[in-house]
Amino acid sequence: MAKILSMGRAVVCSLCATVLGLALVATSPQVACGQPALAVDSIGQALMENHPGGAVIGLLRGDTTAVHAFGAVDSTGRRPTARTVFEIGSVTKTFTGLLLADAIERGEVGRSTSVTTLLPDSVTVGTADSTTMTLGHLATHRSGLPRLPSNLGAMARPGYPYAAYGDSALYAFLDDYTLSRAPGAKYEYSNLGMGLLGQLLARRADTTYAALVRRRITGPLGLPDTRVHHSPERADRFAQGHDRMGRPTPPWHFEALAGAGALRSTAADLLTYLRAHRHALEAALGPTLALQQAMQRALRPRAPTGRDSTRVGLAWHQSTRDGHAVLWHNGGTGGFRSVVALDRETGDGVVVLVSAALPSRTVLKTGRALLRALRSD
Numbered sequence: 001m002a003k004i005l006s007m008g009r010a011v012v013c014s015l016c017a018t019v020l021g022l023a024l025v026a027t028s029p030q031v032a033c034g035q036p037a038l039a040v041d042s043i044g045q046a047l048m049e050n051h052p053g054g055a056v057i058g059l060l061r062g063d064t065t066a067v068h069a070f071g072a073v074d075s076t077g078r079r080p081t082a083r084t085v086f087e088i089g090s091v092t093k094t095f096t097g098l099l100l101a102d103a104i105e106r107g108e109v110g111r112s113t114s115v116t117t118l119l120p121d122s123v124t125v126g127t128a129d130s131t132t133m134t135l136g137h138l139a140t141h142r143s144g145l146p147r148l149p150s151n152l153g154a155m156a157r158p159g160y161p162y163a164a165y166g167d168s169a170l171y172a173f174l175d176d177y178t179l180s181r182a183p184g185a186k187y188e189y190s191n192l193g194m195g196l197l198g199q200l201l202a203r204r205a206d207t208t209y210a211a212l213v214r215r216r217i218t219g220p221l222g223l224p225d226t227r228v229h230h231s232p233e234r235a236d237r238f239a240q241g242h243d244r245m246g247r248p249t250p251p252w253h254f255e256a257l258a259g260a261g262a263l264r265s266t267a268a269d270l271l272t273y274l275r276a277h278r279h280a281l282e283a284a285l286g287p288t289l290a291l292q293q294a295m296q297r298a299l300r301p302r303a304p305t306g307r308d309s310t311r312v313g314l315a316w317h318q319s320t321r322d323g324h325a326v327l328w329h330n331g332g333t334g335g336f337r338s339v340v341a342l343d344r345e346t347g348d349g350v351v352v353l354v355s356a357a358l359p360s361r362t363v364l365k366t367g368r369a370l371l372r373a374l375r376s377d
Contacts, residue, residue: 037068039373044070047366052242053335053356054080057366058267060278060342060349061374065271073355074240082268085225085238086353087252088338089261089331090191091270094298095213095226096198096259097139097315101294102216103201111136115143118200123171126178133183138197139314140303142186144179145193159334162261163253170199170256187305187312191260194315198259209258218269220291221276226265228258238264239355241335246356249335261331267351274342274349277327281344299327318344326371330364332357339367348374 040057047070048055054071067082103109109118115133116125125133128144137143151173155164174196202209210228218226225234241249254262265273280295301311301318309320316327328341337354350370352363 037066039377040068040370043366043369043373044068047352047354047358047362048356051356051358052246053354054084054239055352055354055356056080056082056084056086056267057370058082058271058349058351058353059370059374060271060274060347060351062347063275065275067267067271071355080239080353080355082271083225083237083266084353085230085234085264085266086338086355087241087261087333087336088263088265088270088353089333089336090194091265091329091331091338091340092259092261092263093194093315093331094329094340095217095263096194096201097313098217098294098298099201099212099259100135100139100197101297101314102291103204104297105290105294108204109135109201111139115196115200118204119174120171123175125174127182128179129182131182131184133179135197135200136302136314137183138190138193138200140187140312141189141193141305142184142303143190143193144181144183144185144188145177145190145196147188147190147192149173149177149192159250160253161334162257163255165257166255167199170196187303191257195254195257195260199256201259209262213263216291221272223265223269223272226263226269226273228254228262228264230264237266239336239353241333242356243335244357249357252333261333265353267353270340270351270353271349274340274351277342278347278349282347321368322372324371324375326368328364328367330360330367332360332363337363339363341367341371343371343375346375350374 044055044057054073057068059066069080072078073080073084113135133143151169152165155169157164198209202212205212243249277295280292298314299316300313302313305312311318316329318325318327325344326341330339335357337358339352342349348371350367352367354363
């Protein structure tokens with residue numbers, strides 16, 4: 001049991017949020033006009049100082065984007081670029097939240113749709129009282145489910161904590177678990193809950209999570225490198241991850257909990273993703289009216305998180321600092337860290353992708369510093 005709990009803590013630390021059109025890209029020092037290149041380069045160099053791996057910083061200001069690269073993508077010393085592929089970990093959850101918002105716009109489900117109605121008839125979820133667990137509870141981390149299922153450790157292989165955790169294991173856990181409190185009572189960040197949401201939405205659409213993301217988000221938005229599974233050509237652009245000791249890590253793979261952290265992406269794609277959300281907030285022309293409305297729905301803060309000035313929408317968190325409401329999510333896997341953030345007031349956005357298991361707080365602080373640099377330039 002001790003070994004299972006120890007592994008669980010490591011997974012939680014790696015795959016969690018820490019609640020404290022096409023992109024025109026250029027690689028530093030040939031940065032797009034108007035971007036605070038010196039400040040960004042200083043921030044990026046400080047981020048990767050004395051660490052293996054590489055980092056890519058993406059900046060969005062208006063419809064202008066820029067990408068700054070640091071370190072090396074692999075043992076050959078190649079510098080990362082806007083099209084280098086990174087594991088994005090829990091940033092995946094924003095895609096899962098958008099899938100829910102999109103399904104609501106299509107009339108397929110509602111936020112109040114019961115989880116049990118989308119599960120196989122043989123699977124039940126024991127509740128603390130008569131309160132029904134809904135899809136909205138899953139998307140806002142208020143389901144009452146724990147961060148991770150207790151049977152995850154029994155399925156894990158060294159270096160691959162989620163790869164063997166399939167539907168049967170997920171259903172077995174749910175069928176045997178009784179919630180300790182009613183859904184909706186409290187915010188508790190849950191990889192399990194968001195993974196379950198992705199699985200249920202794919203089940204409702206009679207497809208896989210990977211296919212659903214391609215069909216409803218990455219295809220319409222033009223995000224060719226944001227995928228669960230990559231072709232050999234994209235594999236050649238995949239960054240080598242590094243653990244906390246600086247050792248190379250194997251890529252992470254997911255089965256039933258893909259909606260919690262399975263996606264891989266690039267700075268170019270994520271800048272396009274942020275710009276589409278900014279356009280939705282501004283009610284500008286989007287890829288489709290329905291998807292734009294879904295983004296507005298996903299970004300709307302809905303519930304407190306228990307931390308001052310931070311609320312949660314459909315996966316997206318919104319924190320108010322220095323008078324600015326910032327939408328954000330961070331992520332991490334065994335060898336990668338990431339953060340995406342969008343300032344509601346200015347429309348500025350940042351993407352940080354790192355192929356090293358740096359402290360999550362460090363990467364979050366980097367994202368905040370970049371937004372301040374964009375404001376002050």
